[in-house]
Amino acid sequence: MRNILSSEPLHDPTASPTPGATTEIKCTTCYMCACRCGIRVHLREGDNGPEVRYIDGNPNHPLNKGVICAKGSSGIMKQISPARLTQPLLRKPGSERGAGEFEPISWERAFDLLTERLARIRATDPKKFALFTGRDQMQALTGLFARQFGTPNYAAHGGFCSVNMAAGMIYTVGGSFWEFGGPDLDRAKLFVMIGTAEDHHSNPMKIAISKFKRDGGRFISINPVRTGYSAIADEWIPIRPGTDGALLMALLHELITTDQIDHAFLKRFTNAPQLVVLDDCEREGLFAFDPDPARGAPGDGRNPHNKLVWDTASGTVKNAYPEGIADGCDPALEGHYTLADGTRVAPSFQLLRDRVATCTPEWASAITGIAASRIRQLAHELGHAAFQQAFELPIAWTDAWGKQHPSTQARPVAFHAMRGLAAHSNGFQTVRALAVLMSVLGTIDAPGGFRHKAPYPRHIVPNYRAFNAPEMIQPNTPLNAAPLGFPAHPDELAINTDGSPIRIDHAFSWEHPLSAHGMMHNVITNAVKGDPYRIDTLLLFMANMAWNSTMNTLGVREMLNRKDGSGEYMIPFLVVCDAFQSETVAFADLVLPDTTYLERHDVMGMLDRPISEFEGPVDSVRVPVVKPLGQCKPFQEVLIELASRLKFPAFTTPDGGRKFTGYPDFVVNFQPQPGIGFLMGWRGKDGTEHLRGEPNPKQWEMYEKNDCVFQYHMPENTHFMRNWNRAYLDFAKEKGWRQKDDPIQLALYSDTLQSFRLAAQGKSGGRQPPEELRERIATYFDPLPFWYAPLEETATDLAAYPLNAITQRPMAMYHSWDSQNAWLRQIHSHNYLHVNPVTARAAGIEDGGWCWVESQWGQVRCMLRYSEAVEPGTVWTWNAIGKADGAWQLAPGADEARKGFLLNHLISEELPFPLDGAKGGRTISNSDPITGQAGWYDVRVRIRPAAPDEEHVSFPQMASMPSAPGVLGRVSSVLTYFAGRKTS
Numbered sequence: 001m002r003n004i005l006s007s008e009p010l011h012d013p014t015a016s017p018t019p020g021a022t023t024e025i026k027c028t029t030c031y032m033c034a035c036r037c038g039i040r041v042h043l044r045e046g047d048n049g050p051e052v053r054y055i056d057g058n059p060n061h062p063l064n065k066g067v068i069c070a071k072g073s074s075g076i077m078k079q080i081s082p083a084r085l086t087q088p089l090l091r092k093p094g095s096e097r098g099a100g101e102f103e104p105i106s107w108e109r110a111f112d113l114l115t116e117r118l119a120r121i122r123a124t125d126p127k128k129f130a131l132f133t134g135r136d137q138m139q140a141l142t143g144l145f146a147r148q149f150g151t152p153n154y155a156a157h158g159g160f161c162s163v164n165m166a167a168g169m170i171y172t173v174g175g176s177f178w179e180f181g182g183p184d185l186d187r188a189k190l191f192v193m194i195g196t197a198e199d200h201h202s203n204p205m206k207i208a209i210s211k212f213k214r215d216g217g218r219f220i221s222i223n224p225v226r227t228g229y230s231a232i233a234d235e236w237i238p239i240r241p242g243t244d245g246a247l248l249m250a251l252l253h254e255l256i257t258t259d260q261i262d263h264a265f266l267k268r269f270t271n272a273p274q275l276v277v278l279d280d281c282e283r284e285g286l287f288a289f290d291p292d293p294a295r296g297a298p299g300d301g302r303n304p305h306n307k308l309v310w311d312t313a314s315g316t317v318k319n320a321y322p323e324g325i326a327d328g329c330d331p332a333l334e335g336h337y338t339l340a341d342g343t344r345v346a347p348s349f350q351l352l353r354d355r356v357a358t359c360t361p362e363w364a365s366a367i368t369g370i371a372a373s374r375i376r377q378l379a380h381e382l383g384h385a386a387f388q389q390a391f392e393l394p395i396a397w398t399d400a401w402g403k404q405h406p407s408t409q410a411r412p413v414a415f416h417a418m419r420g421l422a423a424h425s426n427g428f429q430t431v432r433a434l435a436v437l438m439s440v441l442g443t444i445d446a447p448g449g450f451r452h453k454a455p456y457p458r459h460i461v462p463n464y465r466a467f468n469a470p471e472m473i474q475p476n477t478p479l480n481a482a483p484l485g486f487p488a489h490p491d492e493l494a495i496n497t498d499g500s501p502i503r504i505d506h507a508f509s510w511e512h513p514l515s516a517h518g519m520m521h522n523v524i525t526n527a528v529k530g531d532p533y534r535i536d537t538l539l540l541f542m543a544n545m546a547w548n549s550t551m552n553t554l555g556v557r558e559m560l561n562r563k564d565g566s567g568e569y570m571i572p573f574l575v576v577c578d579a580f581q582s583e584t585v586a587f588a589d590l591v592l593p594d595t596t597y598l599e600r601h602d603v604m605g606m607l608d609r610p611i612s613e614f615e616g617p618v619d620s621v622r623v624p625v626v627k628p629l630g631q632c633k634p635f636q637e638v639l640i641e642l643a644s645r646l647k648f649p650a651f652t653t654p655d656g657g658r659k660f661t662g663y664p665d666f667v668v669n670f671q672p673q674p675g676i677g678f679l680m681g682w683r684g685k686d687g688t689e690h691l692r693g694e695p696n697p698k699q700w701e702m703y704e705k706n707d708c709v710f711q712y713h714m715p716e717n718t719h720f721m722r723n724w725n726r727a728y729l730d731f732a733k734e735k736g737w738r739q740k741d742d743p744i745q746l747a748l749y750s751d752t753l754q755s756f757r758l759a760a761q762g763k764s765g766g767r768q769p770p771e772e773l774r775e776r777i778a779t780y781f782d783p784l785p786f787w788y789a790p791l792e793e794t795a796t797d798l799a800a801y802p803l804n805a806i807t808q809r810p811m812a813m814y815h816s817w818d819s820q821n822a823w824l825r826q827i828h829s830h831n832y833l834h835v836n837p838v839t840a841r842a843a844g845i846e847d848g849g850w851c852w853v854e855s856q857w858g859q860v861r862c863m864l865r866y867s868e869a870v871e872p873g874t875v876w877t878w879n880a881i882g883k884a885d886g887a888w889q890l891a892p893g894a895d896e897a898r899k900g901f902l903l904n905h906l907i908s909e910e911l912p913f914p915l916d917g918a919k920g921g922r923t924i925s926n927s928d929p930i931t932g933q934a935g936w937y938d939v940r941v942r943i944r945p946a947a948p949d950e951e952h953v954s955f956p957q958m959a960s961m962p963s964a965p966g967v968l969g970r971v972s973s974v975l976t977y978f979a980g981r982k983t984s
Ligand code: SF4
Pocket: 030, 031, 032, 033, 034, 035, 036, 037, 064, 067, 068, 069, 070, 071, 072, 073, 202, 203
């Protein structure tokens, strides 16, 4: 027996298993989470060619500068995960979905099956094919595939992730957090993080906070739970879930009533001074406009420059653009006025002032649980940082109207927010409140505040209309617009003439008009209900819809198995593409084995989700550093192959031949507009052009030679104030990032929202919502931010279910991706319900004890841990640690299945409609009524101790999943990987 206490190592972990073999280092981009750090993969010779020896951060990469996290360095264990699928699989004839009984088939047969089926759908009724993808980063390709197929039924996972954050910010300031913008911690003095634990922008955020703290910055975290970044915050302010909007409205109240606002910024760069019609008419609540047709038609949300302001200097009305901001004009921010034609108007800021008048700190205190005095003090701290600690950078710039600014004004108070604000049914208006708060402080794209990243800022509303023409769904015909976009008016909704939804997920319908990312969380439920129609084939990529990526997990698993009267599944054909044997794989009719991020080409580019920095655009790629395992094939190659076989126009030559040899060829040569491609670096025939230029056949080689990343440094005079910066706006238009070069005035007041409200009130002509939805739209489509209780609360007995329940993502795992990872499992193999000791003791549950958590929708049994780092009205757990038995090739009885649990079992994907169930029968998505964002964090629960004689096993338990044929397995090889031992 070995002496395990010996100082002699059991083996040399750095030694090559093949004596004398050389090692090699290849750069690529991490995908152990969505952050996309640059990594160096160190390779050694293995039995079947190069294999991964270890992974470290790339010091030359602009994003992470060499920093790597626990997940990133554990990529090696993902590569050799026992859960790797290795061959295409077809459900065995006669076996039931969910049983996981498959037979291996060849790729040729898989492609034949898919081509035959998809060709038939495309030639008859293309909308019967639905493509929904999970945490992928290739929506430029998947969206193009759906559009070319001719189906509107496409989306990625944003609708159940953080569309409220994206849409709430973009509809207000033209950009959003994470990849499209963030806090300027290099220059901020005060940093307020709200609703964020661990983040997508993981390593860069940690690097930035570390430097910020060392430089003496003050960091306040507002969150129901003190985890993640909050651990090093100078102060933690606990808040009740779903109440952030009330806090933000109270902060606005304090800042406005104490006059701690940036008047000059508001007057010149926002729609605060623009005059809103007050009369009861079809234009009530819209901006008054200059009727001169040369200034464009009013009210479409994309024509913000024909509005009016009241010039207090002359006592007259002037055009907001360009005359209203001419020297000598002083637009009013308050007051009530009458236009020459008798129309009563007021600056939109007056309406905001009226709105926040009653939102006192005392009012917010009763909602949030934060003392009124602390709210007041926080407002004072924000104002102090923005105005007393302000400074100017010696960077001259010229604004969109030609005015030269000799320096750039800093407002050193920065915010960061994410899913804690977004994942509520009141999240859109909460995020609007945050964006308005940042705007009144003058921090938008200012040094020390919130800064955009190219290709943002976009127009408000962005010039991307979602597909909305049911008559254009035609056999063998691409759609005339992308399936996803940003509606600016009811005319842009995806509805039929009778007002019913065009899409299977009901996105862009009157139920959830601004659902810019689709509503993946409702696809299976709606498809099974046949609401608004039944589909034939559902293709899921990287989406664990039979487990943690769905609300009502047990219900969805049952629905995937539900059959109609003829014995056919309600969703007749389910295709799942994944690299691992997830819970969802067991329900597939056809399984397509994907590659890992180390085995394929990938693009993180400007058409989709680049990794831009504040100072300029950045895109990056992944290149294969090891061979694909078994028969694994990148999903991108699957899509290119299918698109070619189905002869989509964009993938077919004029003579009917195949246009692209594969994904790398497609990336180099596909151009949505001349000179614009998937990658912006080393364009032009000889690779000397950047951002825009002809395709370069050697573009991939150039990326490989340059650490798989391209960074473009823009001149200093374009680094700030980009909503209005003439040099930047011209540059952005020239490079294809924007369609126009006009300024982007911040929309403190949203006439887009008001246009929906007017339709709901029956005051405007054109499209009208169904009667049953009028009140809902009139209520929530308020042009000014406001706080309302999460919708689920209205449908809940709050006395019976007094606690909020939320999840957080651990730093060491990303969603359900990492429970098969031999290293990361050692950090989290099961989860607890974390409860404040006061709450747990009151319920009679001891630290470490077993308990029941119950909502009105379901119940789970789990272990409980006392924690002082959670406010007493909230319980929480880590997301997606719990697993179905046997899934991800975990051994039967593994801790993840027996002790781990999912909070999803307590959540419903639907709510009664109306919410009080008064009329009964109808349901509606459990989502934000504006954007369709899933209301994950709205659920209310109660807790009680498990009985002493109950099994110490989490509830519910699933029947054990069998191994899929060809799955890698071989756990022993994982354990001895570094020893290089040969094992069976
Ligand atoms: S934060 Fe970690 S897991 Fe995410 S991309 Fe960076 S190194 Fe990879």
